[in-house]
Amino acid sequence: MDAACPICGQVHPDALPELAFRRPDAVEALEPDERDGAVQESDYFCALRGERYFVSAALGLPVAGRADYTLRAWAELDEDNFYRVLAFWEDEGRVDRPTFDAVLANAIPGLPETTGLAVALTVVGPAQRPTLRIMDAAHLLHAEQTAGITPHRAGEYAAMIDGRLRVDAPAVTPAAND
Numbered sequence: 001m002d003a004a005c006p007i008c009g010q011v012h013p014d015a016l017p018e019l020a021f022r023r024p025d026a027v028e029a030l031e032p033d034e035r036d037g038a039v040q041e042s043d044y045f046c047a048l049r050g051e052r053y054f055v056s057a058a059l060g061l062p063v064a065g066r067a068d069y070t071l072r073a074w075a076e077l078d079e080d081n082f083y084r085v086l087a088f089w090e091d092e093g094r095v096d097r098p099t100f101d102a103v104l105a106n107a108i109p110g111l112p113e114t115t116g117l118a119v120a121l122t123v124v125g126p127a128q129r130p131t132l133r134i135m136d137a138a139h140l141l142h143a144e145q146t147a148g149i150t151p152h153r154a155g156e157y158a159a160m161i162d163g164r165l166r167v168d169a170p171a172v173t174p175a176a177n178d
């Protein structure tokens with residue numbers, strides 16, 4: 001049973017919706033006519049003009065006494081690593097779990113700037129979102145990922161969801177190809 005929050009008095013349900021970014025900010029910023037032909041995109045992979053490469057990933061924040069709260073955000077990788085991640089996505093025989101250097105590609109509201117924040121992206125299995133670990137120990141998000149957050153804070157993230165941020169209908173087929 002969910003108890004009243006000691007901070008705000010409301011009940012924060014255990015199963016809160018993920019704050020999920022539909023696309024990298026650099027892609028969302030394009031006008032529709034610019035976007036046409038410039039972006040190969042799905043809800044899992046994006047390539048922008050064959051110059052910038054993004055992977056959708058899960059950023060888990062431990063919550064005291066509960067399951068982790070997951071932010072779904074985009075990480076930007078260099079081209080070689082992008083295609084390595086894509087190869088893992090498609091190869092059910094792979095069992096190793098490599099980690100790649102990347103940077104966050106979304107500005108998460110309510111935090112110091114998160115675009116460009118150094119992250120480690122770890123492949124966790126075929127057709128599964130990789131996971132992210134924040135590498136900048138001075139950033140608030142690193143502290144939240146390391147020390148965990150309260151159910152109240154998880155409720156604040158869930159409350160940031162609006163039509164622009166939330167993924168409505170995840171696709172299952174990556175569109176990026178080579």
Ligand SMILES: [Zn+2]
Nearest residue numbers: 005007008152
């Ligand atoms: Zn609260």
